[in-house]
Amino acid sequence: MRSKTNTFFSTDREVQNLKAQLKRYTVKDKLNNGLFIEVKDSGIKSWHYRYTLNGKQERLVIGRYPDLSLKEARQIRDESASMVAKGISPKKEKDARKAGKSNSILFKEYGETYLNEVIKKDRKNPYNMILCLNNDIYPLIGHIPLKDLTVNDIRKVIWRKKDQGYDSAANQVRGLLKRMCDYAVTLGMIQFNPVLSIPSRHVCKPKPRDRYLKESEIKIFYKAVFSSRIYKPRKYGLLLSLLTLVRKSELLQAKWEDIDFENRIWLIPETKGDGKSGHSREMIIYMSDQIISILKQLKIIAGDEPYVFVGRKKGTHISHNAFNTAQKSVLAGITTLVPFTIHDLRRTASTHLHEQGYSSDVIEASLNHTIKGVRGVYNKASYKQQRIQMLQNWSDHIYKIIGDIPLIDLTL
Template structure:
């Protein structure tokens, strides 16, 4: 290999000016001793760190440029030089960890970070198993490239789930941050893919007006969609709970006598990261819907029974049912989560206590008022939830009388 010892660089601009030649060559960092760039005849630029240890020359391949910036390469060089000063071979240390597959590291991250930070790691485990491991689980941790990361994220975007793709990116970023903390990787490849290029969140304001509620639920209830899914989507509107809270509902938490449904753990608060328990005060109509679901579920622990005994339905079950019914209408697109906004909007328009509405949504007040206002608004919520159910059943009952009478008339 031809050596061009006189070729030096000290800035990114100078690195970019290094072009492929007829022969492979190296260029030396003028500011960091032992740091080189190897430039192939095809223009591929790779970082090398050359050093002497115990009288022997060694070469550590750090990574590729521009995947690894000049600043980051210098940092790796400094960390490696520190190891050499202690009599430790950076190359041998790297070889020891290079056999760690990303899936193996992922399990370590799950146990050491996720399970300690989150009471319910279900969604994170789902993301790892369904969206990340199939693409990069078999690749050694320190060999994962920016392209591997991009491919994993873009797979979700190509499925039409930009927000979910951004969640995949966020999890990967946190995983590589921790890997850097442990010294398992020299840099975080996810940083090369800015979040704003994956998904730019837009505040949603979609809700269903009264006519849309009537049209949508008439179509849903008269469709051939599995009956528990229909009841679930109706309960979503009546109870204001999140989809995840609904699909994981357990019979042990539904008390027909006290007319309360306890949700022990809700979605973690965005401010504190902690989950809160929530009580749903059940209206007459909600109780009847739950009783029908109990008849269907039998002795199963979950309200919405999964394919295997002892499990609940999948995360996308309500989404699939909602989209199938929506496709049969000319109603503009909306999500299951938009049903919460629908209920909140109508309840506010009908003049109910805004604090009671927020309590039903399990939202917390912000600022000083949130610190001191700990009222649960039990009386107001019980009355409001019954009136809300009455309103919805007045809107949708008559066109769907046959559906409701399959069990028995409610309301």
């Protein structure tokens, strides 16, 4: 490798101005010993760090410019120099990590590899997994070397959720940790999966939920919602959840391009996958007068944004927990209500509609559930008129229950 005599750089602009020549050359950092940049005849620029360890000179390839800025390269150089001072070879450590055999690779570092190599390839929307990693796993064990992970470390993560009263969520955390450690065993990074020592049945015993709101509870809750100080779209969202029978994820991801006011339909192009097949199904909501009025109010608030429920950043929808947070805020002031989830509003609608004598097939179609047996073969569109009438009657019924509060002007 050829070196330009007495050539140094000290600013990013000087690095940027380095031009390709007939032969590759290197330029040293004036401020940091051992850091230099190589400029190839192709114009590619790469950061390197040269150091001496145990009497032998080694060279660490840091990365390319401008993918890594001068500031970032200097930071890596300083971290590497600290390793050299402790007798550790940065180059050998990097090579070991590439081979997946580093003795010091942290669980968080491995987790990011698993996220990119497995989760993002297997799941179209990895949002919930990323949330679980960042909120429930990394804060407790992200700093621990993968090879040193113990059963007690795993138990600490899982039982944190159990102690918070979220057994089902704790089991989901366990499932993610098990899959991550299975993959680490496959790669030869660990010899044994510590999660296997904590059986799922000891974490959570699934119970079929049967919570639904009685008519008196519906009135109490929604009077509290509309008299609260939570953001107006959240109030409308909590009401739409009951009126439309849709899942929370389908509601918060609703787009204006899928809502046809003229034909009174809301198309949900992709719903949550079926629990058994994993396949998603298209869904149509036949909008009642009340649903249309609410959505028109939300359109005024949303303006030109693509989503019905606008997120903090332009072009995004609200977060996964936005409706949960709003609901919990309201429930905090109501001591007479037994706690319930947003999903329980779907069960509330289904329960009352069954009690009112509507056909199970029509209700299941409105919930976008798979209808079992021979009846499931028939096209759900055959229930169109029944569903239109049912949802309009349901909206009328709910508005009558809630009573004399300023809901939404139906003349809009």
